[in-house]
Amino acid sequence: MVAFSPLSGQSDPEHDANAARRAGVLRAVQYGRRETDLPLLRYLLEQETLCRREAPFGGMGDELHLAVFLVARCLCEEDLSRLYAARCANFGTWCALSDLPLGRPGKSGEEDLHWEPEALQAWAEALDTPEWFGDDPKSEPVETWVTLARRQGRTELARTALIRMLDDIGPADISELPWIVSGFAELGDFRQASRAQRLYVSVQDTDLARGCEYTRLSALERHTGDLDRAWTSLQHALTTLDGPPSPKPGPPQPALFDIEPPPADDDWRDKAVALDLIEEHFLLARSAADSGSPALAHQSFITGTALLDTVHRIPPVLYRAAHAAARSCSDGDLTVRYAALLAQEEQRIAEFPYDLGDNDD
Numbered sequence: 001m002v003a004f005s006p007l008s009g010q011s012d013p014e015h016d017a018n019a020a021r022r023a024g025v026l027r028a029v030q031y032g033r034r035e036t037d038l039p040l041l042r043y044l045l046e047q048e049t050l051c052r053r054e055a056p057f058g059g060m061g062d063e064l065h066l067a068v069f070l071v072a073r074c075l076c077e078e079d080l081s082r083l084y085a086a087r088c089a090n091f092g093t094w095c096a097l098s099d100l101p102l103g104r105p106g107k108s109g110e111e112d113l114h115w116e117p118e119a120l121q122a123w124a125e126a127l128d129t130p131e132w133f134g135d136d137p138k139s140e141p142v143e144t145w146v147t148l149a150r151r152q153g154r155t156e157l158a159r160t161a162l163i164r165m166l167d168d169i170g171p172a173d174i175s176e177l178p179w180i181v182s183g184f185a186e187l188g189d190f191r192q193a194s195r196a197q198r199l200y201v202s203v204q205d206t207d208l209a210r211g212c213e214y215t216r217l218s219a220l221e222r223h224t225g226d227l228d229r230a231w232t233s234l235q236h237a238l239t240t241l242d243g244p245p246s247p248k249p250g251p252p253q254p255a256l257f258d259i260e261p262p263p264a265d266d267d268w269r270d271k272a273v274a275l276d277l278i279e280e281h282f283l284l285a286r287s288a289a290d291s292g293s294p295a296l297a298h299q300s301f302i303t304g305t306a307l308l309d310t311v312h313r314i315p316p317v318l319y320r321a322a323h324a325a326a327r328s329c330s331d332g333d334l335t336v337r338y339a340a341l342l343a344q345e346e347q348r349i350a351e352f353p354y355d356l357g358d359n360d361d
Contacts, residue, residue, distance in 0.1 A: 001018055002018050002025055002047060003018060004016055004018065004047045004051050006054055015054065015055060016051045018047075019051060019063070020148070022044060022047060022048065023062075023151065024148060024152060025040075025044065026044055026048075027137075027148065029041060029044075029070060030066060030133060030135065031136070031137045033070075038071075041070050042082060044067050044070075045068065045070075045071045048061070048063050048064040048086070049085050051063075052064050052089040052092075052093055053090060058090035058093075059092040059093075060092050064086060065097075067086070068086050068087075069124060069127050069133050070133075071083065072100070073128065075120060075121055080102060084102050084113055087102070101120050101122075101123055102114070102120075103116060143183075145161065146158045146161050146162060146183055150183070150186060150187060158183070166180055166196050166199075174200070174203050177196055177197075177203075178200065181196045181216075181220070190223040193220045194220040194221050197213065197217045198217060201214055201217055207240050208241065208268055208271070208273065211273055212273045212276070214233050214234070214236045214240060215234070215237045215277045215280055218230045218233035218237065218280050219280055219283070222280075222283065222284055222287055225291075227284065227287060227291065227293060231284060231300060234280060234300070234303075237277055241268045241273065241277070269310050274307070274310075274311060275315065278308050278311065278321075279317065281325075282300075282322050282324070282325035283321060283325075284296075284300045285298075285300040285304060285325040285329060286321075286324055286328040288300060289325075289328035289329050297325075297328065301326070301329045304322065304325065314341075315345075316346055316349070319338055319341050319342035319345060320342060323335060323339050323342055
């Protein structure tokens with residue numbers, strides 16, 4: 001079965017029970033093209049259109065793009081309405097397929113679409129390349145097959161391919177590491193994900209980048225249950241981000257006006273990495289408390305609490321993490337405090353949902 005089959009409560013693209021199976025059929029047709037496959041292609045396009053129309057977050061989707069290409073290249077005028085329906089599936093498809101030459105519909109909609117076979121053929125030929133939708137499976141990046149195998153539940157096949165990629169990685173392939181890390185994490189293999197992430201940390205060339213990646217490494221190590229190692233990575237992240245002390249400023253220069261200087265824009269506490277680092281301290285504290293490591297839990301919680309006080313605008317997600325960690329660490333006072341602060345921030349957002357905190361008046 002490859003028909004669209006909606007699943008409630010699932011994230012995109014797996015809100016469709018048959019999305020992965022349909023993706024496999026589309027790839028098979030892409031590399032084994034036959035004129036007799038047009039009825040199947042039309043059906044697949046219709047199901048992909050339904051899938052994207054019902055997608056929780058809209059968007060294009062690789063499979064819809066491929067289905068549109070495979071049908072368009074057959075140059076059959078009766079497919080004009082199908083192609084137009086695919087373009088209209090959601091806002092993302094309308095934008096992504098804006099160059100699809102179907103003419104401009106008038107007030108009556110589809111009936112005024114124009115059949116432009118030469119333009120449509122040129123459009124399809126531009127996509128009939130190894131970079132897009134060529135017919136040579138060997139030109140397809142490994143990521144395509146790993147992702148497809150994972151989506152189809154062929155976990156061990158995907159894992160084996162990822163391990164091979166990681167073992168063979170060289171200096172020219174460093175940019176593949178984040179994807180490999182994510183691939184292992186999606187498979188639930190956090191030990192291999194941590195191995196890949198450690199390599200990625202080692203090639204970062206700025207303190208900010210290293211701090212970010214150390215924080216991510218800590219999260220992966222926490223998922224493996226190696227809490228001591230996760231704590232060490234958090235310490236490395238914090239030490240790296242703090243860096244050497246700033247040099248003392250020189251003598252003050254005369255100024256025409258007494259204007260308060262703007263805050264430095266290189267303070268990592270003003271960046272997203274600070275929120276991730278603080279949240280990871282609270283998550284680690286909770287994991288340590290639940291696993292019977294009260295000393296580590298207390299240490300991570302206290303550090304996270306101290307860091308939280310350095311952030312100017314604290315989002316609710318951090319207050320929730322702090323509240324949960326305080327409860328796990330049996331800190332009654334801070335449990336009450338963070339519960340109150342969370343309620344206060346949620347109330348503020350409910351009353352002023354568009355207040356970004358830029359105006360202090």
